[in-house]
Amino acid sequence: MDDEADLRELLVITLGRMKLDATAAASLEEGRRLLDGGAFDLCLTDMNLGDGTGLDLIRHAAARAPDMPVAVITAYGNMEVATEAMKLGAYDFIAKPVALDRLRQLIEDGLGISRAEPAAEGGGEEDGLIGQGPAMQRLKQQIRKLARSQAPIYISGESGSGKERVARLIHALGPRREKPFVAVNCGAIPSELMESEFFGHRKGSFTGAVEDRKGLFREADGGTLFLDEVADLPLHMQVKLLRAIQEKTIRPVGESREFDVNLRILCATHRGLGEEMTAGRFRQDLYYRLNVIEAHVPPLRERPEDVPALVAHILARLGQAWEATPPAVGDGAMAALRQYPFPGNVRELENILERAMTLCDGPRIEPDHLHLPSAEPAAPATGNGGGRHPQLPLEDYLQEIEKQEILRALDATHWNRTAAAKKLGMTFRSLRYRLKKLELDQEGDATSE
Numbered sequence: 001m002d003d004e005a006d007l008r009e010l011l012v013i014t015l016g017r018m019k020l021d022a023t024a025a026a027s028l029e030e031g032r033r034l035l036d037g038g039a040f041d042l043c044l045t046d047m048n049l050g051d052g053t054g055l056d057l058i059r060h061a062a063a064r065a066p067d068m069p070v071a072v073i074t075a076y077g078n079m080e081v082a083t084e085a086m087k088l089g090a091y092d093f094i095a096k097p098v099a100l101d102r103l104r105q106l107i108e109d110g111l112g113i114s115r116a117e118p119a120a121e122g123g124g125e126e127d128g129l130i131g132q133g134p135a136m137q138r139l140k141q142q143i144r145k146l147a148r149s150q151a152p153i154y155i156s157g158e159s160g161s162g163k164e165r166v167a168r169l170i171h172a173l174g175p176r177r178e179k180p181f182v183a184v185n186c187g188a189i190p191s192e193l194m195e196s197e198f199f200g201h202r203k204g205s206f207t208g209a210v211e212d213r214k215g216l217f218r219e220a221d222g223g224t225l226f227l228d229e230v231a232d233l234p235l236h237m238q239v240k241l242l243r244a245i246q247e248k249t250i251r252p253v254g255e256s257r258e259f260d261v262n263l264r265i266l267c268a269t270h271r272g273l274g275e276e277m278t279a280g281r282f283r284q285d286l287y288y289r290l291n292v293i294e295a296h297v298p299p300l301r302e303r304p305e306d307v308p309a310l311v312a313h314i315l316a317r318l319g320q321a322w323e324a325t326p327p328a329v330g331d332g333a334m335a336a337l338r339q340y341p342f343p344g345n346v347r348e349l350e351n352i353l354e355r356a357m358t359l360c361d362g363p364r365i366e367p368d369h370l371h372l373p374s375a376e377p378a379a380p381a382t383g384n385g386g387g388r389h390p391q392l393p394l395e396d397y398l399q400e401i402e403k404q405e406i407l408r409a410l411d412a413t414h415w416n417r418t419a420a421a422k423k424l425g426m427t428f429r430s431l432r433y434r435l436k437k438l439e440l441d442q443e444g445d446a447t448s449e
C-alpha cells in the first residue's frame, strides 16, 4: 500500500516477477478494507498513506491478522519510525529509495515467516529455558512473539542469568532456525583483531593472516548473530558495526569487494546499555539501532521458585556428562539454595552444583557440600598444609583452592571477569585460561557454531 503511484507500480511488478499475486491499495482506508476481506501471506506498507500512516495499518493488521508478516517502507534515514513499526510488530523495514535486491530479500524473509511451520513449543530440551515461575512464563511468551520478527533485540540481564540461552531460543523458534546461530563475546576479542573476526580478511592482508577468513558476519549469513557483551566493543568498531547493520554489506580486511549479508542481530550485555550510552562509551546511533526491543532476563534471586527445576536439570546434565547417577538434593540444601542470592545467577548455580557433586560421596547433597559463600569459613591458609582435605591428593587439593579463590573473586565482582582478574592479580587472559582449565566456563568466550 502506498500513496505514491510509481512506487506502488514498482512493487506490483517486482512481486509479479517473483511469481506472487499482489493487490495494491492507495490509502489506509483501502488497505484496511483489503486486509479485512482476504487472507494475505504478506503486507508491505509505506509510512505515508495520505489518510493515515503505516503504523495505523500495522496496528490494524496486528489485531485482525496477527500471523501475517508486515514490513514498512520508510523515508531514508528515519530510524525512529522504523523502530516504532517494529515495536508494533512489523518484522522488518526498507528505506527509500527502494533497492530491488533488498526488496526481494525483504519479501522472501516475510514469506519465510508466513510459511514457516510453527516451531515445537519450547524447542529442544537443550535450547529450552528451564523455569515455570511467572517471570519466566512472561519471558517465554515474549520470546515466542519476538522470534517471528527480524527486529534487533537487546537482551538485558545480569551475568549468568541466561541471556545467551534466550538468544538461542529466539533463533530456534524463528524462521531462521535452519540457518546458523553464531555467538560472539565482544569482550573477549583483542581490539586489533576485531575487524577481521567480524568481517573476515584476505590471506596476506596483515601479518598473521595466513589464510582467508570468512568472519562472523558471513558465517552467520541467513541466520542470527548474537553479540554478547556488546558494550565492550571499542568505539571504532561500533562505527563499523553500525555501518554493516545499516548497509547490510561488509568488506573483509584487505578485500576490495563488498559482500551482502542478511542476518538478524541480537545483542546482550550485563551492563546497562543505556547507562553506557549516557556515559559516552556507547554510540547513541548504534544504541537505537540495536535496542529496538528489549527482553529482560530476571536475576535468579528474583525467581527462587525456578531453583528446584534448574537444580534437577543441571544435576541430570552433570550426571550424563560424568556417566554417574546424580545425587539427590536434601531438603536443607534445597532450602539454602532457594535463599541464596546468586550474584552469578544460573552459571553460579551450575558451578555450585558441580562442586557439590565432587565433594559429596553419598547419594545426597547436603548444605555442607554447597559451600555457599555466606556459610563458608575463610579459605584454608596456604603454606602450612594444615587445612588439607584428608581425602584429596595434593594436586586436586591445590586445584580446589584455586577454584575456590577464583569463584570467590567472581562472586565478589558479580562475575565480571575483568574485575575478578584484577582482584586476583592476574591478566584477563590468564583468568580465562584457568576458567577453561577448571571447567568453570564451558561455554567458551567466543563461541560460534
Ligand SMILES: Nc1ncnc2c1ncn2[C@@H]1O[C@H](COP(=O)(O)OP(=O)(O)OP(=O)(O)O)[C@@H](O)[C@H]1O
Pocket (backbone or CB within 6 Å): 128, 129, 130, 131, 157, 158, 159, 160, 161, 162, 163, 164, 165, 166, 228, 269, 270, 310, 313, 346, 347, 350, 443
Ligand atoms: N533458564 C535456564 N535453563 C537452563 N539453563 C540455564 C538457564 N539460564 C541459564 N542457564 C545456563 O546457565 C549458564 C549461563 O547462561 P548464559 O550463558 O545464557 O548466561 P548469560 O546471561 O549469557 O551470561 P554472560 O552475561 O556471562 O554472558 C549456561 O550454562 C546456561 O545453559
